[in-house]
Amino acid sequence: MRASRAAALAALVLAAGTVLPSAATASAAEGPQVGVDSTWFPVSNYRILDTRVGNGAPSGKVGPDGVVKLDIRKILGLTSGATPTAVVMNVTAVGATDESFVTAYPDGGALPTVSNLNVSPAHQVTTNRVTVQVGTDGFVDLYNHVGNVHLVVDLQGFYTAKGANGYPGATFTLGTPARLLDTRTEVGGHPGKLTGGEDGVFQMDVSSVAPGGGDLVVQATVTEPTQPAHLTMYPALQAPWRTSDVNFDAGQTVTNLSYVYAGRDGLALYTNSGATHVVIDYIGQFQNHGLSGDAGTHGLFVPANPTRVLDTRKGLGAPQAKPGPGSTTRVKVTGLNGVPEGVAAVVINLTGTNADQDGHITALKAGDPVPGTSNLNYAARQDTAAMTIVPVSADGFIELYNPHGTVDLVADVQGYYTN
Structure with missing residues (x-):
């Protein structure tokens, strides 16, 4: 269902966000929407933020501990009905002055100890796809850790609670x-x-x-x-x-x-x-599922509190050691922070860091043969992140296969799809 077919649900208009000086000044809202079975509504790629030109927020780079607030309800023209449970956005950082990271999170919730985008002055443009919960007040926050950086956001679609707006979604x-x-x-x-x-x-x-x-x-x-x-x-x-x-x-x-x-x-x-x-x-x-069909119970997206399930630098979720060439890292992703057993797939943000050479990672269901595809391509001595969707084994594991070199791996779960 593209935007033209969902016009009755959302008349897309541009909204202005607000840049706050620090994460501590973010508004006190009710918090994230966790554990809600949701269906998908795509939109044609739609730019909702560009701090280079004052689109969606005042013109100017986001500073250290800076937060940009995006009013998702207003952006989507949802003046009534249910607040979207999550959105999918392409987040781009431009002109970073320092090594830093950007975190997307629901307004009203605590700043999570995860990252979505790793930025560096060595690369003037860095992009990653982000799936993020929407706060119950309808806002999503973007946090910049250190330095100054422009942020550009293109909206790709949103999730709402199944049937909440009178349409089944996808x-x-x-x-x-x-x-x-x-x-x-x-x-x-x-x-x-x-x-x-x-x-x-x-x-x-x-x-x-x-x-x-x-x-x-x-x-x-x-x-x-x-x-x-x-x-x-x-x-x-x-x-x-x-x-x-x-x-x-x-x-x-x-x-x-x-x-x-x-x-x-x-x-x-x-x-x-x-x-x-x-x-x-x-x-x-x-x-x-059309305008009046039944979305059923399979393939529903459920937002979860962003949770770090793997960090080989610290021995979280795997031994404290860099996975070497030809290695497979087995990671438990269910039974943690609201992700139940028996899910079909998880949405994760996968980061490679401290790599000794350029390489790639293939993410797969634990126990399956390694496919001839890749989910993350990382560079030597750089932090490189990519969001992906990974099928989960019956016992709740995924595997990360590293064919070349040594690299630390970090994985943050953003949500899951029902089986």
Whole structure:
């Protein structure tokens, strides 16, 4: 259900947020919405914050311990009815002056000891997908730890309690992990780098996973770009959207989880400048239940309090040691902070840090064969984060496979999907 089909639910208008001087001054609200079975409502990528131009908040970088408050209810035009339980956003940091991190969390709740985005002056643009609970007052907060940084946020969709607004919404179905495109090879039909500009747009066939199109969840990776640019994915045969899915500097390898709508003619890939290799890995898709259908009980999203379940630097969730080449780290994700046994999948923010070389991590259901896909691509001696969705074994575990080098791993659970 795209925004045009959900117009009766939400008339999207831009709202202004407020920049607060410190986390301690955030408003005292009722807090997060935890444990609510929710369905998905996607919107066409919609920019709700850009501190470079005063869009959604006053113009200017967010300072140390600075918080930007986003009024999600107002942004979505929800003047009545239930408050969204969570939102999915693409959060971009631009022009960071210090090594820092950005945390998204529900207004009214305590600042959690997790991070969503790791930023550095070494890379002027850093992006990560974020799933975050919405406070009962309708606000989401973005916190910057140290230094100064611009924040840009593109809204991709929202969850509401099942049936809360009179519409069933969509539920998530895990797919078999599959590589749909790799321009370094023949996979996907585009051997060679994607070139910048509208003349370089590639129309990717997704019929193997979504005949007729649909709302897909994919892990998108760019590698070996010749210059700073961004990658945008949108329905084929449409004009390029004015938002981005992956932002990157020259020479970077960057992965980002993307919620994309593929039309009957497939998915278009556009980069605005230079040339870059692109890899697209399929994770799953949302099933639309129309305007009056029954969403059922499977594939519902349930927000959880952001919880760190793994930190190999501290021996949390695994031995206190860097996972080495060819290693598999087994992580318990259920039975912790409201995530019950028997869930289908968890939404996690996965971070690689203290790596001795560039590499990647594949996240999978514990006990399954390692697929030929990746969920996080990390760089040597840098903190690199990516959100992903990982299927969970019957006994509540996921596995993280590291094929090369040594790297510390950190994983934060944001929520889960019902079985």
